[in-house]
Amino acid sequence: MSLLALTAFAAAATASVPVHSVALDHRGGTYKVDYRAAVETRARTIGMSAGTRPSTQRCIMTATVSVDRIIADGGHELHARVPGEKTFTRNLPGDCRGRAEQLTALVEDRQPAIGAHLAAAAASDRQHALAAIDAAHNLASN
Template identity: 55%
Template sequence: MSLLALAATAMLVPAAQPVHSIPIEHRGATYRVDYKPHVETSMRVVGMSAGPRPSTQRCVVNARVSVERVIAGGQGQELKAMLPGSETFQQHLPGSCHGRDGDAAKVVAAKAGAIATHLARSAAADRTAALAAIDSAHHFAAN
């Protein structure tokens, strides 16, 4: 058996994860737009361990990062939306995944720089959509 599956373990983003913030000026008002990561991790065992033979098992840790946009107005209102798409980071660790729940958090912490880069790229690509969301909110508020 070359592939053993382990139940997926989902985690929320630790509070120390980076947040990318930018100010947007639109229609005479300044809005703070935060891009926050949402990380889901899963672990699975690949390989096998057959009695007295050397084990070929390794733990594959996947961290799927999606981005939430939070637009904050000057009066305490917030407009939240999950952005389409995500990025997956992967790391292989030797041995089984059993009892290694803390290793998933370590992998996410080790990828903090790559996650911050992903947030910055998402923010740059999202500017037009953020302006459209602000216009839409103004339209609904006026009606």
């Protein structure tokens, strides 16, 4: 599959990426923390298709969801990738060419699970977000 086709798949799949937002009160201020899904998609054809024999080709579609944390205090932002990924797959018969709609549908069908993954990442990341705020304050004060 060509790089151009993979780029088109990725662009189509990230059109409606969910965001989970929380407000953190720390050090006398309120910080807006957004957790955004970074979705990377791939499609890979496995198997073979010999002219006179039945095809064994399968299209394996994969969407890997990572979580990016953005802490904002009005004028400044801190960006970081939260550890942990979630992977969703779909197997379809045949070649992967011309399957951009199915790859987009894979991401759209998994929106509730992606939202739940963002909420879980936000809940487990609270202490790390507070530590990042403290580190930024300490760096700014030096």
